[in-house]
Amino acid sequence: MTAPLGAPDLPRPWSAILDEARRYPSPHNSQPITVRVHDDRRADLCYDLDRGLPAESFGIPFAHVCAGVFLESLATVAAAHGWAVREDLHLAPMDFAAEERQHLLGHLELTPVPVTAAAREQWAAFRRRRTSRRPYDRRPVDPRITEEVAAIAVGMGQEFGRTGEQDLVDDLIRINQETLFDDLRDDAVHAEILAWLRTSKRQAAATRDGLSAETMLIPGPLLRIAMRHRWLWDLPVVGGLFRRVYLNTMRGVRELGWLTGPFVGPADHVEAGRCFLRVWLAFTRHGVHLHPFGTVITNPRSHAAFVERTGIEESGGRMAWMLFRYGTGEAPPRSWRRGLEAMLLDRDATAVAR
Incomplete structure (x- = not known):
């Protein structure tokens, strides 16, 4: 070797x-x-x-x-x-x-x-394994797969929650969309997002990291304008266009899942990460794609709305620390690695x- x-x-x-x-x-x-x-x-x-x-x-x-x-x-x-x-x-x-x-x-x-x-x-x-931001094909996932995922989570001290209720799915997708707009209003978060945007194939290939327009399924010039000129999001016509382009990638989503468990200190956080990858690989083994909605967790207002809408109880050091969509569809592009x-x-x- x-x-x-x-x-x-x-x-x-x-x-x-x-x-x-x-x-x-x-x-x-x-x-x-x-x-x-x-x-x-x-x-x-x-x-x-x-x-x-x-x-x-x-x-x-x-x-x-x-x-x-x-x-x-x-x-x-x-x-x-x-x-x-x-x-x-x-x-x-x-x-x-x-x-x-x-x-x-x-x-x-x-x-x-x-x-x-x-x-x-x-x-x-x-x-x-790869992140899929593509539209899904609306086929429900076999319950035996989600039961396997739930057993993996329980075995690691976590709880896997899910919903296939379309109104709730749509509400959480809306919260995820609004989170991006909310984060753009925070100067520090906005600057952090800009640092990791790769709006052209050439730029993504040069850095081999970050959020590429190709994997996000958003035209590079539109992504560049939308993120660098955040005030445009508040304009009725232009903001509506950005929202439609973003939501277009969410077509066909039938189910969302989340993980709840201990999330107090670094040891909890490391174990949460191990669990998340095992869950992801379980879905992958069965041909199911996954896309984390991380900003819903890290944005305080969105997190509160997510927890309230789903009725999740966060107490005793336990937190709903991951939300994601999952489903089937076309294979997504592979993101760059250094x-x-x-x-x-x-x-x-x-x-x-x-």
């Missing part, structure tokens, strides 16, 4: 495992996880604070959710290559004003294990590439 093209000469297990694990999903496709490999078994796991999203409410907790998603991704890929990942996590709160921009999440160690059929199946789902070399840190904790 050789090192991936363009990557530094890594020890053999890490070269293949990290080159696949780097395809983990992250908020705004910011890809903040970095790794410092020491030898063929040991590595440090870090979070690049310059790639975080601290402006949004719950943006900082979701940094640890993202870490949990990556750890589950890493474990999934490693298992298919004959390795288990032992973790020694350091779950300190992240300080986005810290001078040191690489926040240490913990230490990792690979140990050999037999490769199972279940591991290969999960790995195959990970490789197929090369493996961009994920790697040298011994001085400086990124090899940005």
